[in-house]
Amino acid sequence: MRYAQLVVGPAGSGKSTYCSTIVKHASDAKRIVEVVNLDPAAEHFDYEPLVDIRELIHLDDAMEDDELQFGPNGGLVFCVETLLENCDWLEEQLGDVDDDYLLFDCPGQIELYTHLPVMRKLVDLLQKWNFRICVVFMVDSQFMIDGANCARDFVRVE
Numbered sequence: 290m291r292y293a294q295l296v297v298g299p300a301g302s303g304k305s306t307y308c309s310t311i312v313k314h315a316s317d318a319k320r321i322v323e324v325v326n327l328d329p330a331a332e333h334f335d336y337e338p339l340v341d342i343r344e345l346i347h348l349d350d351a352m353e354d355d356e357l358q359f360g361p362n363g364g365l366v367f368c369v370e371t372l373l374e375n376c377d378w379l380e381e382q383l384g385d386v387d388d389d390y391l392l393f394d395c396p397g398q399i400e401l402y403t404h405l406p407v408m409r410k411l412v413d414l415l416q417k418w419n420f421r422i423c424v425v426f427m428v429d430s431q432f433m434i435d436g437a438n439c440a441r442d443f444v445r446v447e
């Protein structure tokens with residue numbers, strides 16, 4: 290069995306910061322936790338990713354391609370769909386180490402969770418590859434003030 294957290298939430302809510310903090314915390318406790326970057330538009334983070342979607346496809350590849358000509362949102366969807374089409378690549382990159390504990394630093398675009406089945410497909414794949422998964426939903430504390438909106442967001446993720 291392997292274990293994973295899908296770290297999701299709006300852009301800028303602290304997903305990457307959370308991942309690097311958990312890696313450091315685990316290291317202090319002499320445990321190894323690795324991070325998988327699933328954000329093809331990521332520019333900077335504090336951790337060294339075990340797997341990085343940008344090695345397969347970068348958002349710029351989709352936006353600067355003469356045929357595709359995607360904008361940032363369509364391009365991001367295209368990149369995540371490309372990842373799923375290349376699930377053999379992802380499986381190979383993840384390896385097969387029993388008791389592994391991975392954090393998946395996910396993109397923030399809400400369309401990936403509300404309109405498209407891509408994240409659901411990713412969860413199905415990870416379960417097939419023997420991962421037990423939980424979701425960590427990052428949200429700025431300012432948004433917690435409005436309870437109704439916050440509850441709605443949690444329901445969407447579920």
Ligand SMILES: Nc1nc2c(ncn2[C@@H]2O[C@H](COP(=O)(O)OP(=O)(O)OP(=O)(O)O)[C@@H](O)[C@H]2O)c(=O)[nH]1
Pocket residue numbers: 298299300301302303304305306307328331396397
């Ligand atoms: N004050 C405060 N700032 C934070 C906290 N967590 C993250 N930040 C800051 O918020 C900014 C965004 O944090 P990230 O970790 O990049 O957020 P993200 O969700 O990964 O962002 P995207 O990848 O753009 O979706 C950075 O400048 C962080 O330093 C927090 O708990 N408190």
